[in-house]
Amino acid sequence: MAFATADTDSPHLAPAVDASPRGLRAVADRLSGPGPGSQRVLMTSTFVNTIGNGMFMTSSILYFTRVVHLSAARAGLGLTVAGVVGVSAAVFIGDLADRRGPREVQLALLVLMSVTMASYVLIHDFAGLVLVAALDLLANGASNAVRGGLARRIGGEGAAAFRSRLRATTNAGIAIGTLVAACAIEVDTRLAYELLILGNAVTFLISAAMLRRLPHLEPLPRPARERRWSAARDVPFNAWAIANGLMTLQYQVLLIPLPLWIVSHTHAPRWSVALCLLINTLICVFFQVRVGAGVTTIAQGARAFRNAGCFFLISCPLLGLMPDVPGWAAVLLLAAGCVAHTTGELWHASGSFTLGYDLAPEHAQSQYQGMQGLWSSLLGTSLAPAILTLICVDGGQVGWFALGGFFLVLGLATIPVTHWAERTRPRYLPRPSE
Structure with a gap:
């Protein structure tokens, strides 16, 4: 099981879940x-x-x-x-x-x-x-x-x-x-x-x-035999969180290597850097909710990662091909690559929201969000400048193609990891729909 057991006399544990119909209804209301x-x-x-x-x-x-x-x-x-x-x-x-x-x-x-x-x-x-x-x-x-x-x-x-x-x-x-x-x-x-x-x-x-x-939100009751820091001991959840953290590298692609790539390796005008960020922001503002509305279950969340990987496989090569064409064509490739990349970003964000919530027990949501954020920060933010510059700027076009392939493999690998995590979820508390 993903969660170890502990002595029930621990002073840090909340009361056990009331399994009576009235107790379950109270939890569902919360x-x-x-x-x-x-x-x-x-x-x-x-x-x-x-x-x-x-x-x-x-x-x-x-x-x-x-x-x-x-x-x-x-x-x-x-x-x-x-x-x-x-x-x-x-x-x-x-x-x-x-x-x-x-x-x-x-x-x-x-x-x-x-x-x-x-x-x-x-x-x-x-x-x-x-x-x-x-x-x-x-x-x-x-x-x-x-x-x-x-x-x-x-x-x-x-x-x-x-x-x-x-x-x-x-x-x-x-x-x-x-x-x-x-x-x-x-x-x-x-x-x-x-x-x-x-x-x-x-x-x-x-x-x-x-x-x-x-309003004040009362803490949800914890299982009587659960140890503290269950998120750190949850191996299947952490396996998914590591995959998500690596996928989080995609958020930095348009911010770190792409501006350097545009300025030093392509014929595109410098102002096209701002165009890329504008496209990304507008698509996120107008389409994130629409994409997220279709990702509401664990299975849909896993498929969202696969979809994200497919779009990144399209976007990275498009951006990598920019040095081979004149300035006007490079701008078109940039726009197409940014649209594809941001679409992948929408799928990844929607999948991570759903899986981050549904793979975590209801009474420990903030703790699990912290563990998910820890892996995202370590793997997707702290390492991003060095890794993405090495792959995409120093590695040239081959690096851009390799990055797209990496995201695809990661998106596909997330599906069995998610299924493993889902199979090991203890059913501590009822979902709102139950």
Whole structure:
């Protein structure tokens, strides 16, 4: 079995599940979610916060290099070190949210992130960057795990579809934040960059104020014999989470190797880098919900990974062929490749939402979201710059074709891994539909 047993006298374990009809109905009521009003609150709160995140994401590297006067290499190294440290808290804070209630833990994390974000204006050297970024990313990683569990409780039976709507909202917020940041970048002064940072810090507080409107969500009862940190012991779930983490490399393809590829190896104009990101954002905003609506079961989630791999097999070679054609044709290949890649991204995101929820026990959603996020951060974010640059930029066209093949094999391999994980799921609690 995926979950080990433990002494029932552990003080950290919640009461056993009441198996009476009344007890099962009470659990099912909790799983059904507090209603659409709460979903709107979380979506609005997320939208405000991601506007600030878009402001910071767009301008941060320029702030570190032009204001703090770090080299691009040292800034990147500092953020990488901080990122590795930052993923360490997700599982622990996720478990705390499962035991105490996700709303209160998320409120505390939003306030903490407001402080850590504002602290970026105080850094003056490499050590300061690593310290502040590590604290900020630690809180951010924990917040992502808790928000995932919160979305599961609020979304009820349609939690995966609700996550798709949240993702579309996130993309829209980041797009608006990017436009705001562009104005500050054009001014290019210390004050302009610091106003972006402090503005982002304020969005965390506004987001927290909005989130206070959510009701308290009682922790779900745990099985009497379950050990703490069950997510770390769940081998089948972790096997799927590792596959998902490797697939998460795809999120960085359009951000890291593609701009370098366009500028240094193709005849496409430099502005086409922005065109690619615009295509990606618009497709995510308008089609993520539609794709996610068709991925609601574990079997559909596994097939979504297969579909994603197929689209990546199309997109990567299209991008790899750009050096062989003139500038106008390279732009067309770029647009086609971005459309195919983003379509694969939609399938991957939808599959990961559904499988991340349905392969995890209901009472430990935030803890499992933290474990899923840990593998995604380690394999799909921390390693992405080195791996993707080596494969796609240094490896040239062969590397782009190999990357497409890798994603296809990974998508196909996810199907038996998912089936294995599904077969080993203990049925602790009833699903909302039962």
